Amino acid sequence: MLGTDRKVLPAVRDVLRICAEQKLVVQTGHLSPTEALAVIAAGRDAGVDRLVVTHAQFEVVNMSVAQMKEAAGMGAKLELCAMGPLLGPEAHLEWMRHWRRVKVEETAAAAVQDIGAQNFILATDLGQMGNPSPADGLQLFVLDLMKAGMAKEIKS
Numbered sequence: 001m002l003g004t005d006r007k008v009l010p011a012v013r014d015v016l017r018i019c020a021e022q023k024l025v026v027q028t029g030h031l032s033p034t035e036a037l038a039v040i041a042a043g044r045d046a047g048v049d050r051l052v053v054t055h056a057q058f059e060v061v062n063m064s065v066a067q068m069k070e071a072a073g074m075g076a077k078l079e080l081c082a083m084g085p086l087l088g089p090e091a092h093l094e095w096m097r098h099w100r101r102v103k104v105e106e107t108a109a110a111a112v113q114d115i116g117a118q119n120f121i122l123a124t125d126l127g128q129m130g131n132p133s134p135a136d137g138l139q140l141f142v143l144d145l146m147k148a149g150m151a152k153e154i155k156s
Helices: 010-022 033-046 065-073 104-115 134-147
Strands: 051-053 077-081 120-123
Touching: 010 033, 033 051, 033 065, 051 065, 065 077, 065 104, 077 104, 104 134, 120 134
Parallel strands: 051 077, 077 120
Antiparallel strands: none
């Protein structure tokens, strides 16, 4: 995504221009926070108005709250995933045990309340055999977020 000069590659800028023309959603995938922020800025420059930081709190991306604020400040939405609280050493599936658990309290307090609920979208990252269905996982995630102090509605 970035060249040795740490700037977004021309080919990426070309793709971002096409995404803007087609009004597509650009998601950052597993980019590092530095790469994701650079792509968000380049996307904005190209006219992309639908940007999402994919599972921002997961270890593979691991954005700090300050970096999430920066991304939100550029208009990107931050994806929070129901799988986060299922990860960690006590996970029910072995392949999920080597990932850091993203606690619901961390999501509710450190991220959403600090940055603002309007800057987030909820997703699941579920669908694997042995995990809850995406619908069930999302329902559990929302209930857990509400137990952690999140309100049902955004107050403006």
